[in-house]
Each structure stands twice: as structure tokens, then as C-alpha cells.
Amino acid sequence: MNVQEDLQLPYTMNKAQMENTYHSTVVRTDLTRAIPNLIPEIIEESVLTMEEGFQFTKEKKEVTIPLFDTMTHFVARISNRALLGPELGRNKDFVHAVVRFAETTPLMAPFICWSPHFLRSTVYFVLSSFLGGKKGALKFVVPHLEEYMKEREFLAEKPGLLSEFLIRNAPPNETVEGVAMRALNMNFGSIHTSSIFVTHTLFELALLPTSQVDEIREEVIAALDSEGGWTKNALLKFRKIDSLLREVGRVYGLMHFALPRISMVPYQLDDGNVIPPGYRVAIDMKAIHYNAKVYPDPFRFDPFRFSKLRETESTDTKYGFATVDSNYLPFGAGRHACAGRFFAAMELKVMVAHILLKYNFKYTEPRTVRPKNLQFNGAVVPDPKVHMTFWEREEVSPYLPAPVLD
């Protein structure tokens, strides 16, 4: 698979990630099945994270933050409520280390890739020693897992965390460091992607007329009212947020290209051209996502594009954020489509709904268009220099757990 080449996994992580990908299966099955139980935990963690992150007081009524960086740290903490547990997620040094790992891995990979094979370990060693790589994060995860493995023998009920699922499904020769590296790989999969999505979403929300933001908020409140709180069914009814996230994926995605692969055998295309083995192939995502025959007015960001379409369908899934099809590729497609997309959809919907219920936010200066994205090695990321101001809404939602801060 090309992602192994693109991320230079043997150096940035380890070879075992390539040889046995059971962590993907664990995310696709156990973690996805655990989602309904994780929803109340994720909303609680989101509330705690933002209370601590914003630190509002009677005197400090608004805060201006670098949006992308702040959201990256928020996502790292909130995701780890489900990946490695709240203890590590709430450890600021760990969050800092894991964010550096997630941010620097795709930056270092091209430099490793451009180096001759015999130099690659050295290039990784040198780059990671000043940029930060797996070592800084493993320093927290390995002792944490060692401690947990001692305790888990005596636990009648094991926690529904990714780390527990990884341990339970590990092959006999798996080491603690091996499990730790897989948990970090999934941190990478989660942090870098979801923080990009939530940032784009807030960039777009801040440009919408107040009436449309109110519409989205009212839908969230109605869903929580009808389902009695944060349940899987309530989240299914957040159709406008779901649509907004899907539109973010359509218009921006993570990369210019989808399904990067390396051809293993000669393959003849319909037009007669042959792709020889060893060639890198990918799909131009813009050609698919900006196809006017599939998406009318394709260059317009329409937050309600998919929720309007859903009104015409009897099924909730066809235009759902996490649904992949040949015209929608931000999560890839086929056998290797993103294993964590249902978890990501849940977390992002909870975070965006929470922000809408609790906060108002705006750009630091008046804007009519959203900030331009940055592009590096095919990746598309929101501008990290953009700041936003947040302040609390006067209305207090009965559906947000009261934070208990130390």
C-alpha cells in the first residue's frame, strides 16, 4: 500500500505496522462497535477539554486562539478518552508529544523517502531529534500500558478502550512497545485528520448567517430533546452538522489525491493504457468531487447540500458523512477505506454540537471568504495562522454535563 511508502512507516513507526495490520481490524470492528457507549464519554471529555482550554472567568469573557493548533490539541485529548484512556489524554505533556508526533510524521516522511535506503534511519533519527517523533510519545504510552497490563488481570470488567481491544487481539509475539506503537499510529490517524475537519467546519460556520447557525443549533437541541440526551439516535438526527462535515470532505478533504496505491501487477485500463508493476497510482479527488454532473454548482460550499438530499431519501446512510461511495473519497474506498470513520464522525459531530450549544465564535477581523488552505506534498491543511475569538453563550444547555475541574 502506498500509505506505507508515503508515511515511511518502517522509520516513522515500525515495520510491524506493515506486516500485520490487526490494529486496522480492531478499529473497524471493536472500536466501531463501542461507539454508542463512548458517546457520553466523548461529550464529557469535550466539555472538560474546552472548559480547561478556554478558562473563562467573570473577568475573562472572551478568548482568541490560533484555531487549528488549539483544535489539534483538543482532538488529541478528546480522542484519547477512547484510545488510551482519560489519564493519558489529560496529561498535557503526553498531548503535546502525541500532537508533535502526528504533525511531524507526514512532514518528515518525504525527506526520508527522498533519501537513499541506507541513509533513511539516520535521516529519521536526525529529523525526529529536533522535530519530535515517536520516541517522545512512546515514553508515556509504554509505561502506561505496562501498568495497565498488570491491573487488567484483576478487572472484572475491562474498559472499552482501543488499548484494551489492541491487547486482547494481539498476536502472541506482540510486545508492549508494539501495542504502544499501534495505539500511536491510531492517534496519528485520528488527530491529524479530525483536527483538520473541525477547523474547516468552524471556518465555514463563522461565515454563515446567524439564522443558518441557529437552524443547525435548533436541530441539535430537538434531537437531544427527542432522544433524551447524547445517544447514537440523537447523533443520527444531527443531519445538518453531518451534512456540513460531508461538504467539508467534498470541498477540501485531506489530500488532492485519493486511494494512493502502488501497482503490483500490470493492469490494462479501459483506454488501452497499461500501468506497469511498481507504479504509483491515485485518483484526482477534485475531478470527482467537483464534477457538476454529480454535485450541481460544485465550487459552492453548500453546508446543507447533503441534508437537503437526505430529505428526499428514505435511508439515513446514503448521504451520511461516513458513507463512502465512488463519488465521495475523503475516507478512501473499498477494502481499505478508513477504518475509523464512524468513530471520527461521532467525535466530530459531538465536538461541533457542543461548540454550537456552548459558545459563539468569530474571526478576529471581518471576512466574507474563508482563509486559504496551505498545501504540502499533496496534503491540504487549514492555515494555522488564523485566529478566532470564542465567548460563552448566555443560554445554558441542560444537555452539557457540568464540568468538574480540579
Ligand code: HEM
Ligand atoms: C475525519 C477523519 C478521518 C479521515 C478524513 C480519514 C481518512 C482516511 C483515509 C483517506 C484513509 C486511507 C483510505 C484508502 O487508502 O483507501 C484512512 C485509513 C485509515 N484510517 Fe482514517 N481518517 C479519519 C479518521 C480516522 C480515525 C479517527 C481513525 C482511528 C481511530 C482512523 C483509522 C484509520 C485506519 C486504521 C486506516 C487504514 C485502513 C486500512 O488500511 O484498512 N482514521 N483514513
